[in-house]
Amino acid sequence: xxxxxEINRKITVKLxxxxxxxxxxxxxxxxxxxxxxxxxxxxxMTLETQxxxxxxxxxxxxxxxxxSGWLVKLKLFTVPGQVAxxxxxxxxxxxxxxxxxxxxxxxxQSINNAEAFQNLEENVQRVGLNFSHVPLVVQFNKRDLPExxxxxxxxxxxxxxxxPWPLVFSSALVGEGVRETFCKLLEQVYPVLDKxxxxxxxxxxxxxxxxxxxxxx
Amino acid sequence: MEIxxxxxxxxxxxxxxxxxxxxxxxxxxxxxxxxxxxxLLGADGSCLLGSAGPLAQPRHAEINHDLEVFGQLExxxxxxxxxxxxxxxxELMLRLSARYHMAAELHIETVHADYAALxxxxxxxxxxxxxxxxxxxxxxxxxxxxxxIIESAQRQLYQAEKLASIGQLAAGVAHxxxxxxxxxxxxLSTAQQYVTSLKRLAEPMKTGNMAQFQSAWKEADMEFxxxxxxxxxxESVEGADRVTKIVSDLxxxxxxxxxxxxxxxxxxxxxxxxxxxxxxVKDRVKLVLELGVLPKTLxxxxxxxxxxxxxxxxxxxxxxxxGLIEVRxxxxxxxxxxxxxxxxxxxPEGNLDRLFDPFxxxxxVGSGTGLGLTVxxxxxxxxxxxxxxxxxxxxxTTFTVCLPIG
Numbered sequence: 001x002x003x004x005x006e007i008n009r010k011i012t013v014k015l016x017x018x019x020x021x022x023x024x025x026x027x028x029x030x031x032x033x034x035x036x037x038x039x040x041x042x043x044x045m046t047l048e049t050q051x052x053x054x055x056x057x058x059x060x061x062x063x064x065x066x067x068s069g070w071l072v073k074l075k076l077f078t079v080p081g082q083v084a085x086x087x088x089x090x091x092x093x094x095x096x097x098x099x100x101x102x103x104x105x106x107x108x109q110s111i112n113n114a115e116a117f118q119n120l121e122e123n124v125q126r127v128g129l130n131f132s133h134v135p136l137v138v139q140f141n142k143r144d145l146p147e148x149x150x151x152x153x154x155x156x157x158x159x160x161x162x163x164p165w166p167l168v169f170s171s172a173l174v175g176e177g178v179r180e181t182f183c184k185l186l187e188q189v190y191p192v193l194d195k196x197x198x199x200x201x202x203x204x205x206x207x208x209x210x211x212x213x214x215x216x217x
Numbered sequence: 218m219e220i221x222x223x224x225x226x227x228x229x230x231x232x233x234x235x236x237x238x239x240x241x242x243x244x245x246x247x248x249x250x251x252x253x254x255x256x257l258l259g260a261d262g263s264c265l266l267g268s269a270g271p272l273a274q275p276r277h278a279e280i281n282h283d284l285e286v287f288g289q290l291e292x293x294x295x296x297x298x299x300x301x302x303x304x305x306x307x308e309l310m311l312r313l314s315a316r317y318h319m320a321a322e323l324h325i326e327t328v329h330a331d332y333a334a335l336x337x338x339x340x341x342x343x344x345x346x347x348x349x350x351x352x353x354x355x356x357x358x359x360x361x362x363x364x365x366i367i368e369s370a371q372r373q374l375y376q377a378e379k380l381a382s383i384g385q386l387a388a389g390v391a392h393x394x395x396x397x398x399x400x401x402x403x404x405l406s407t408a409q410q411y412v413t414s415l416k417r418l419a420e421p422m423k424t425g426n427m428a429q430f431q432s433a434w435k436e437a438d439m440e441f442x443x444x445x446x447x448x449x450x451x452e453s454v455e456g457a458d459r460v461t462k463i464v465s466d467l468x469x470x471x472x473x474x475x476x477x478x479x480x481x482x483x484x485x486x487x488x489x490x491x492x493x494x495x496x497x498v499k500d501r502v503k504l505v506l507e508l509g510v511l512p513k514t515l516x517x518x519x520x521x522x523x524x525x526x527x528x529x530x531x532x533x534x535x536x537x538x539x540g541l542i543e544v545r546x547x548x549x550x551x552x553x554x555x556x557x558x559x560x561x562x563x564x565p566e567g568n569l570d571r572l573f574d575p576f577x578x579x580x581x582v583g584s585g586t587g588l589g590l591t592v593x594x595x596x597x598x599x600x601x602x603x604x605x606x607x608x609x610x611x612x613x614t615t616f617t618v619c620l621p622i623g
Binding site: 003005008010012014040042045047048056057059061062063071073075077087088090091092094095 | 224225226227228283284285312315316319320323326327328330331334
């Protein structure tokens with residue numbers, strides 16, 4: 001749940017990029033860092049890696065000032081994808097306000113995707129969130145790979161036709177679909193924030209200006 | 218010590234971020250770098266490092282961290298670029314410190330979660346261990362119960378085997394007694410007729426007519442009658458003596474279960490057992506006894522009779538048609554050896570080792586418990602002796618019972 005600091009007039013929102021190992025979560029964050037121009041943008045903090053694999057998490061802070069003079073801070077995290085780091089994944093997922101599930105489009109990764117998604121569902125419940133209400137966007141990444149290697153968009157759409165979450169196709173490596181994914185997440189996060197801290201009424205930030213302030217440009 | 222984890226991603230203060238850094242050294246470095254006094258102020262304006270009092274006409278540089286202004290660096294001596302370079306350096310330090318804090322606290326959080334998970338597993342394991350323990354105790358109890366049942370069944374079988382040999386013995390004894398009783402009965406009915414004849418002589422004798430009496434005497438063939446009467450009476454006495462003897466021998470078997478030790482000549486026991494066998498096998502088997510002089514032995518005669526009878530019955534059963542059983546007794550060294558040899562079918566070599574094992578039998582189900590030789594071995598062992606067997610298929614079998622003297 002978003003953290004509200006009345007004294008320092010600050011709202012901190014936590015967003016988490018989840019998904020199987022090497023599906024492109026960190027790449028998503030790096031592209032967002034390059035592509036977004038919000039009011040405030042920090043550097044990516046990479047905690048620890050081993051052979052290009054995240055061991056703890058990556059963190060990208062973004063923020064803007066509301067007309068009311070409050071600071072809205074968004075902290076974007078990635079989790080380590082490998083099965084072994086479940087305790088870390090659960091800790092990072094705690095208190096999240098929204099999440100992106102970054103799936104690997106490669107046919108060979110279908111089982112890993114399914115297992116990681118199930119793990120997300122389990123962990124969401126374990127940290128006390130309601131999986132059917134939590135803002136979530138599903139992103140199928142690596143669309144730049146050869147067609148033979150990846151599931152077609154139709155196949156994926158068909159498989160996810162019953163799922164309520166927005167589906168985005170992306171190629172984080174070349175920067176496609178990354179902004180769109182993040183935008184779809186913000187669209188879902190805004191109503192929840194607005195409900196809890198009256199963003200529009202008290203702070204003068206409506207949905208559109210919220211998204212524009214975070215995304216920039 | 219219990220560490221309560223704090224959220225790793227919480228907002229950190231500048232005080233927390235500076236906590237791991239030696240402020241004394243940082244102060245010294247900044248003083249040299251900035252060329253004089255300086256002040257490091259928190260976001261709320263409190264002085265964290267440097268001169269306590271305000272500086273005269275200082276320059277300011279913001280210290281930013283995590284999108285927020287965390288504090289100010291003030292110096293009167295340093296120029297703008299030097300001051301902002303110093304602030305940037307402090308920002309770098311804070312960033313490193315934040316990185317450390319987050320990693321450490323995330324680590325504590327995960328260790329905590331892992332520990333909780335382990336404790337849960339441990340509790341589950343303890344519970345399942347307790348369940349298995351209870352199960353194994355229950356199993357043990359049931360096994361003990363089963364063993365008791367089996368043991369009691371075995372005891373009953375063992376007892377039944379003893380009784381079975383006594384039954385066979387009874388059959389032999391009945392035969393032995395039947396014979397004399399038969400002719401005693403026959404003699405007595407003849408004697409009754411003789412008494413009737415004697416009564417008939419009474420009338421002529423009372424008349425006093427000697428001629429009439431003599432004629433009746435002759436007619437009744439009294440000469441022969443009296444002679445035969447005496448003979449059949451003495452024969453009956455002899456028969457009754459035989460019954461007495463058999464009954465007295467039988468006492469040797471009657472006290473099988475009330476074991477009382479007696480001093481006996483084992484040859485008597487062998488003879489008796491042979492007599493019992495002879496009644497059963499009749500002419501089919503020839504019994505040859507070669508009994509040497511034996512010292513008197515303190516033993517349980519009833520039990521040993523059972524052994525001898527059992528071995529003799531086995532020998533008789535080994536002989537399918539006609540055959541020979543030799544019974545020999547002798548003293549060899551400090552022991553008495555009793556051999557019972559038959560020329561029957563013999564025992565296959567593979568069965569010899571198992572011969573005395575409980576329930577080992579080659580006979581058809583129902584016709585033997587497989588305990589006969591086990592009982593024999595136990596009795597002989599109880600007397601401090603041993604029982605040996607030699608056999609060849611088609612040639613015959615010899616059982617040797619060795620008992621210590623004295």
